[in-house]
Amino acid sequence: MSSFISALSSSTEKSSGLAIRSHVQNGRFREALSLYISSHKSGDRSDNIVVTAAIKACAQLSNMYLGSSLHTQMYKHGYSSDVYVGTSLVGFYSRLDGIQIARKVFDEMPVRNVVSWNTILAAYLKDGFLESARKVFDEMPIRDVISWNSMVSGYAKAGDMESAIILFREMPEKNPASWNSIICGWIDCGKIAFARDLFDQMHQKSTVSWVTMISGYTRSGDVDSAKSLFDQMDERDLFSWNAMITCYAQSGQPREAIELFNQMRKLYINGHLYPDKMTFSSIISACSQLGDLRFGLWIEGFMRDLQIELDEHLRTAFIDFYAKCGSIERASELFIGSSKRDLVSYSAMILGCGMNGKASDAIHLFDKMLDDDIVPNSVTFTGLLAAYRHAGLVEEGIRCFTSMWRDHKVAPSCNHYAIMVDLFGRVGRLDEAYRLIKSMPMQPHVGAWGALLLACRLHGNVKLGEIAAHNCFKLDPKASGYYVLLANIYAEAGEWDKAKRLREVMTEKGVSTSIGFSWVEFG
């Protein structure tokens, strides 16, 4: 009987051990640890294989408490001299506790293999100690392709492409990760053409290579090239879909992002591909760009169905979404419930308040943000200035605009200028608005001139209106709205000839006359 029980318990030990390892292999770290804890409580003795997996899960989940208690247990059982346990502990401490402790554990290992060496090499590189890492690399008794890849990517990430390429050329053996490190390095320093050149030379591209290039094009704003690569891919994994959806969402093409998401959803319905936090983060951003509250709410329900929990990224995406859709109360709830309020979540809230005319809330949040020692950025000031504009608080707006560079070292962008022009314009201070445009250190964009034009329409100023309109025509020749505005200014001033002439110019230039016809009737 007792042998039966012990056989039974050893078989459950085996199966739970197998399940724990499989959870870890598939990235289900939380499940792995809770299974480990429950099987441990029921008296299972864990072997070094299972503990290795558990330590890895602790590292991934930043569970310092359980990880270090596993370390103590392993020490007691004499397992800590095992090369697998030792190596996973080095990885664990390098992730959670920094290089010193990791190095200490590494030095105390009685046996090391190439993976142990790679782990300590990666630990130095992760913390940015390039020279110490190189020392480890040169001292290593054996190196495999991963050792070389780590060092190459370390140089590339540090921007030292020269050293990266020297090492890359010396490699006795290369795999796709080696190439990807260099490609990534070129992208990081803005040399997308170099990256593409290398990408085209690759014989065996991995999905990582494709995704790296797609996100490179995203960063350089080349949506067409990104899409062209995406279309050429034979096998698309979750990362590939996410990269392309993100590309659209970040390039101001939210409809395309959602369209692609719907295509991806068909694969989900067939049980092939499940959207994850990253997917939703981009999709929510697309929804907030469109101000599409209904679709966003549907997305929230879909996430609930998939049991996707809000992390800080997603929470901020939702704050931005609700704020931009006018649901400031819901945005505030999420913001207040957030465990760490950072620059982005504060800025999203301030922007939301600004857009929804809650000037005093925006100002209050800004003060609180400074109290929390968070340094404001360009987006923060866009929100704050928008709040002043909405409330028509000119003097406060001027003070804020002056202070952003003087006190916070944030240089005003075209958009900031455009908001100020709008603010002056709305209250009829047209000359100041015009002077502000003339004082811009950069080429004024159509937003600034457009704001002035709108103000001239509002206050019936023909002279400035003409100047503003002609700049708009130059900067955005295809848009008919500016012509309509100028025509309205003429019409209201009774200058029918000019209005008529303007319509002729539109026809000559082939500008669409299909919208805003109210003015044409005057001519």
Place this chain on the structure above:
DNA sequence: TATCCAGAGA
């Protein structure tokens, strides 16, 4: 039979 390298978000 495990441990290490390359891809992502507001």
